[in-house]
Amino acid sequence: MTTASAARQGPGAQRRGPAGLSLALIGCLLLLAVALFASVMYGSKPTAASDVLDVLTGGGDSYVRTVVESRYPRTAIGVLAGVCLAVAGTLMQGVTRNPLAEPGLLGINAGASASIVAATAYLGATGQRETMWWALPGALLAGVAVHVIGTAGGRTNPVRLVLAGAVLSAVLAAFIQAVTLSRPKVFDTYRYWVVGALGGRGWEVFWSVLPFAGTGLAVALLLGPSLNAMAMGDDKATSLGISPARVKGAGLLAATLLSASATAAVGPIAFVGLAVPHLVRALVGADFRLQLLFSALAGPSLLLLADVIGRVVLRPQELMVGVVTACVGAPALLLAVRRMRGA
């Protein structure tokens, strides 16, 4: 299968045989298991691996059990956010055929942030649980607005959508700064949220985001075959009985739902949505069904490992996961720049 995205990815994107795929799948599952284990093992209170194993198998003394179990919600939220961000990035890059597409670039993070700031400042929302809900409508509105601006003149292309996202982000950023700088209390809430962190959140955050994330994920997985057809070009897809406009619309909507869920739960986190799809494409090739599946496995692994790094480097303090992903993801992007051709 030679498609536009496969050609862009070069030799790394060949189709693998079933054996190679199984191997890749096992590798990803192992990585996820390691990440999950590390996430419940490391923290400001050191715990030995054997103790953690005891707790996980139902034993262990009650103090260690409390420590380890306190890391469960954080880990669960990390898995959820990782799945959401990675799958959203894969969808966006597939739908817009833009290798740079990610939730942050399409104005979704800015929309969620602006909405949270507005709710805190003008509607008196306080605390994590209340403000969290406001991320979703803001993200959706911003997604729609970017789409409307980007399709001015009737048709659109990926570059226009990214430009529209940049414009909307700038205007919303001005609003956010104006409000936060003139209201110290709002500023305090905002500066803790905007860094992007997994810690300090309970199970209720996980459960309240889950329905939205699940809906987005289901739509994303259903779209796999259609995205494969669309990769051959809109004309071919139409001749196969697929409506490109509808697939794009559904894809962007699902991506918005997913990234809004992640942003609501953990704040804006950069680079997971950008990097994971690239890694996955190099691993499994151009088939979107496989890409979506593997993104859902690799995304949480990367996010959890980044979070573990953040917990370890400054112990007993923590580096927020958003800072870690930026400081790991950006150099990776810089290394990739050198291999860009035709620019």
Add this chain to the structure above:
Amino acid sequence: MTTTQPLTRRSGPRRGTLRIGTRVAVPFHVSAVVVGLATLVLLGVAAAATLTMGRLGIELADIPSVLLGEATGKDAFVFDRLRGPRLAVAIATGAAFGLSGALFQSVTRNPLGSPDVIGLGAGAGAGAATVALFLPDVVPASVGALLGALLAMGLVYVSTGTGFRSPGRLVVAGIGVAAMATAVTQYVVYAVERDKASSLAAYVNGSLAARSWDDATVIWIVLLGCLPLAALLARPLTIGEMGDDLSTGLGANPGRTKTAAVLLSIALSAGAVSVAGPIAFISLTAPQIAKRLTRSTGPQLAVSTLLGALLLVAADLAAQQLPLFDDLPVGIYTMAVGGAYLGYLLVREWRRQPA
């Protein structure tokens, strides 16, 4: 002064040539001169308004004596300590941003091109924030901003592998560097206590509040040092906009011109952010407005410089006098208005040329 006809008779801007004696002949666009003069007049009006408006304003009639240093009492205080240095910094910083953007957009052929886009502003913010966290009261924020901006540009230069020559790589590398820098800034804003975080957050938006004559001296020296160099580049850049092949055929060296223009653009922006912080969108919009007003090709360096000064002085006037919010940094106004203007430009263009 005589007017010469362009070689081909396409409908373009009228050109003129200013002849001094028989040896010196300076070609110019008539429309560019008209727009430039109009901008200069408006800049004068905005500057006068900055000095006269508001509770502490200086009477319009007193301005000449204040400028000559003959005033005493309240007027002298307002001019020497409050609004004089702020206005001087605004003019030179705006001009530096405008020229910087014009140089950069001419090289990258990208309407979104400006040093901000490749991470200079974000780097400056991160530099200022890092200094505030680790060396407070030792190194001033402006030095931190300058170092951060230069470090960010060095990173971009190294990571493209082709220096500043390939625009596509510049933009992608800039996204990466900006993301890293923003994360650093956000971490510092998170880690320090609230008052400090608040003033830091204001600084990283770009602010002209409480500038001194020292700041004004710095940015004016940078600006006046870079202007002649930019004038030397104007002609090679105009040729360069015809494409690499054609300009090589005309005897220019496009690679060297591009590198020189980007370096000069970075120097101007770095100087500007070190005194005023990363003020958004001036370097992006000033060249765009210049192109539209003069309706001509070529980099329009002079008009962009003047327009940059006008935009920043006007924005700072709004920041000082609009009753919406108290004392917001000027960068927030430029971000809101510049963002909206950019959106308008893009939508208008897209309506004309469907994808």
